[in-house]
Amino acid sequence: MIWILSIMMIIGIIIFLDTWRGIQTVLPLSAVEPLANDEKVSVIIAARNEEKSVEMTMLSLLNQTHSELELIVVNDRSTDATGLIINKLARRHERMVPIHIETLPSGWLGKNHALYKGYQVASGSFLLFADADIHFEKDTISKALTYMKAQTVDHVTIAPDLQAKGFWLQAFISYFLYGFSVFKRPWTANHDHSRKGGMGIGAFNLIKRDVYEQIGTHEGIKNRPDDDLKLGQVIKQNGYKQRFLSGVNQLWVEWYPSLKEAIKGLEKNTFAGFNYSLAVTVFAITTILISHFLPIFTLFSTDYAVQLLSAIFLIIFLALYGVTIVKMSSYSLWKLVVYPITTTIFLYSTIRAVALTYIKGGIEWRGTFYSLKELRGKQHQ
Template identity: 45%
Template sequence: MSLFFIVSTLLTISIVVWLLIFIDAKLGLQKINRLEDEPVAQDGPLVSIIVAARNEEKAVRKSLQSQFLQSYHHLEWILVNDRSTDNTPNIMNERQSANKNVNVIHITDLPLGWLGKNHALFVGAKQARGELLLFTDADVLFHKEAIGKAIHYFIKHELDHLTAAPNLRGQRIWLNSFIAFFMFGFSYFKRPWLANNPRSKVGIGIGAFNLVRKEAYEKLGTHEVIKMRPDDDLMLGKKMKEKGFKHRMITALTLLEVEWYSTLKEALIGLEKNTFAGLHYRVSMVLFAIFGVFVSQVLPFLTLFAFDRTLITLSIGNIVLLGMIYSMIIKRMTNYSPWMFLLFPFTAILFIYSIIRACFLTFMRGGIIWRGTKYRLKDLRDNKA
């Protein structure tokens, strides 16, 4: 079997796959609503905002300030300091002193069998009085109408769980191109639009904004059912949908904003904790992901310079489809320019490197290190359900 036959076959299969993905994404993205289009709820149920933070002094003050300026006023805050060693506890205590609707919980020890953030959210939820619980990260900036619009959407659709995609902000072009590529890959791999299809079992959760009915959360089994999942936000939505609760995913690109990471190096380090989890802790899935990304997203840019008309034609077909899908997803799921596609082959290689790096370090360390705490790979695998 010649190398030409193998490469041309791979490129042909890739074109077919991208064509199917294009059709799927074209139809699916239309089913994801924009939170910006919703009116603001003036009244509604008490919402308990649960923020878990470990060493977040650089971000938590601004995040909380944006929350306190919300136009929706029926709110309470459960701020959970998860073993912080910086100024985070003091910032939280200041907020409690200034606002009667703020309750601060300080965690000093992590029980066995729990990831730190998951345990902190679980502890916070137990203290919440609200009919609705909003789990959010400590670095999210809220537009003043974000929660009011979300409550209106939640009530209108009689939901049990609502998650919203924020604008992921970066500071430099290579970091931004990596974020854009990550969103592209996440979208075609996870197909988040299926979260809005009641016949599908696909569920999505995003750490910036997971709004859940407390009754449904307790029936699910709380964070105890995902206590060892580093991708806790995603798994919360997945479990809610699997259990038959009414669930939707929307975008809120001008209402929620997160500086995902401040540098590309931080992004690579951050992905260490959940890359292997996202591939179900299986080496076969890791190898398949590396091979798949290379063949479908790097190889066409290499064979574009081949001295064969067939390979060049197949390469152009792949690149055109890639560009169309990339543009469609980026314009709908981010605030980035589709022109980031010019850096696509380089960020694809960088993404492959991030997969290899994360999985290699997980094996070498015998687990993951997250927020200064090490969690054994064996324990993570035993609790991956």
């Protein structure tokens, strides 16, 4: 047991140091001083059954201080009032371009197809792909464009503040952010010397138009439910420069209204996050079980050395968890104390998502079913 805990402690220290160094490169967008810029930005939003949030999002975009902006909102086969809301605002704002999609071509996921159709009518030299439920502070685009040009990069992606009501939903989101940070290492987007890694966040993907076209547009990732992440990775793999920033105090979203909805919502892209590999999924689950629970039990060992190693590992783990919460959210550190419970919930949601994907033979996303065979089809290289 001492050898196992010693190895775990060494690995824990390596991961902590990697995370600490990486997360220092994740700058807050709020720290950027915006400058006037005449570059045209085409904001492209895909909306399907978003009647509760799409108007708020559109108004926050139309209120941006960056004047050279067009807003393209794509109504993707909505069955609620989304289309009516889009048309109403488009009649009042000439900078809005409404698009209504009635059918989905074979081989495409709905959101990816909608974003691609928006790009086809966009006239800006910069494209901003965003979600239909994000609230933007009025200088968000101006700050992002200022930073992008100052850093001479091709792509800027920003993590929004994930707002939530209730202790347990906040605790679950905190754990998700920790797991996402450690597993995906989003700060690799800020490493110009490597083509590995990369990051893209659906809330805010700002990219030069010519770069987007050169990497194959959304047509190259048309069957990926994690299209935002994959877009960032493809940009990185093709040698273009990108930056990942924190959007706390600049853009926010109510990720899910409840813990139940969060677990259900993760059905669509959990398995995609493991590249649809059962082996990778099992490895990840096993690693979490050992690293998160074993030290708790061995902390009560009668062997002093085992107790000491367990305590050191738990301190390293909690420090790692705390660093990600502070940097990536506005939540308090009190969410740390219930990590065994949130870990259990996360493992349940992961196993549930993968099992349902196999049982159903695919995923259902916003009213459309996509087969596992289709999702595992040829990906953009």
